[in-house]
Amino acid sequence: MTSVALLMAAGSGSRFGADRPKQYLSLAGRPVLRHAAEALLRDGGVDAILPVCASDSLAMVAAILEGLPTLPPVVGGATRQASVRAGLEALAGDPPALVLVHDGARPVVPPGTVPALLAALERHPGAIPAQPVTDTLKRGEAGLIQATVPRAGLFRAQTPQAFRFAPLLAAHRTATAEATDDAQLLEAAGLAVALLPGHEQNIKITWPEDLARMEAALTPPLLPRIGTGFDVHRLVAGRPMVLCGVTIPGPMGLDGHSDADVGLHALCDAIYGALAEGDIGRWFPPSEAQWKDADSARFLRHAAGRIAARGGVLANADVTLICERPKITPHATAMRERLAALLEVPLDRISVKATTTERLGFPGRGEGIAAQAAVCLLVPT
Ligand SMILES: Nc1ccn([C@@H]2O[C@H](COP(=O)(O)OP(=O)(O)OP(=O)(O)O)[C@@H](O)[C@H]2O)c(=O)n1
Ligand SMILES: C[C@](O)(CO)[C@H](O)COP(=O)(O)O
DSSP: OOOOEEEEEOOOOOOOOOOGGGGGGGEETTEHHHHHHHHTTSSSSSOOOEEEEEGGHHHHHHTTTTTTTOOOOOOOSSHHHHHHHHHHHHHSSSOEEEEEEEEEEEEOTTTTTHHHHHHHHTSSSEEEEEEOOOOOOOEETTTTTEEOOTTTTEEEEOOOOEEEEEHHHHHHHHHOSOOSSSHHHHHHHHHEEEEEEEOOOOOOOHHHHHHHHHHHHHHHHHHHHEEEEEEEEEEEEEHHHHTTTTOOOOOOEESSSOOOHHHHHHHHHHHHHHHTTOOOOHHSSTTGGGGGGGGHHHHHHHHHHHHHTOOOOOEEEEEEEESSOOOHHHHHHHHHHHHHHHHOGGGGEEEEEEEOOOHHHHTTTTTTEEEEEEEEEEOOO
């Protein structure tokens, strides 16, 4: 093996103050540590990851990293330096040529970072990513400024930090003082460590607000998706009149394979259209006997399920019923309530309204009822 990455996860996250160490908290649905491991491996160049963690977390860490090229986890120490040393000693019997040391609490390793670090090791025994300090620096005490510290030539060190294995192990074995990163030990040994460009997204999660910032950065933006639907059913005697999930008593009803709820069908088609998932006939073919006289509410629940399956939400829906009779206004609130309940959204996201065609055409002659619907969904890109 030519390069191994130590993934540091033996800290307790005392500044973060959660019920678990921060590297095990969920970020965009997966543990922070899993993000860090995948990010390390993404560009290639790392043959295996060696996790370093607390003794009571060995099985959990192995489970979190399942499926990735990992070596069995090693137990860390009381300080970060002691933990890195434990990882290096575990490799010393069959040493890799190169080693990277990465904080398990840094879930983002920007693309290109690992290849650039490994390339720099051809010229130097160590290389790290670092960001130039851009704020004015103050030294303070008891809430008062003591001095302004010149910031020229100052950098904020990040990880992964990359080293030739032998000098890093030697530096750890001979260290006399506690270092907050590994480059410091090579510096103390008088060895050159290259400074490569770091990245603002490479945040070490230290405080709760860091995790919140990362969550916002990793959550895919929601894309508005518009859909429209249109449907017509014939008016006949002796059939129920179900419109937008509400049954309206009377001698005439709508003809169709299902309960012929024309408004609800238009709404389903608008949703399927917004998702580019066909139409109601694709999901519930009229050729299938099981949908005969079916309550169309189940179609709308299915459409709502498709929105949820895509991780989306319904921003709003607007249904227009086109008929002379029945008069819709007395029923509009009940229809909105029924649709909102089926879609599990607040009432103010649903509109139901009606129009006539001034007695023109088939709706005007009372031969049928038409409905059109428009929806706006917000769906992750
Ligand atoms: N004894 C330790 C201490 C820290 N780390 C790891 O080193 C990285 C950076 O350390 P830090 O942010 O200081 O983590 P914690 O020590 O967990 O945090 P705190 O200082 O707030 O307790 C983390 O991934 C952490 O798990 C480690 O492996 N062993
Ligand atoms: C290694 C490190 O992430 C580089 O910035 C940092 O030094 C860790 O520091 P901490 O004091 O352990 O948080």
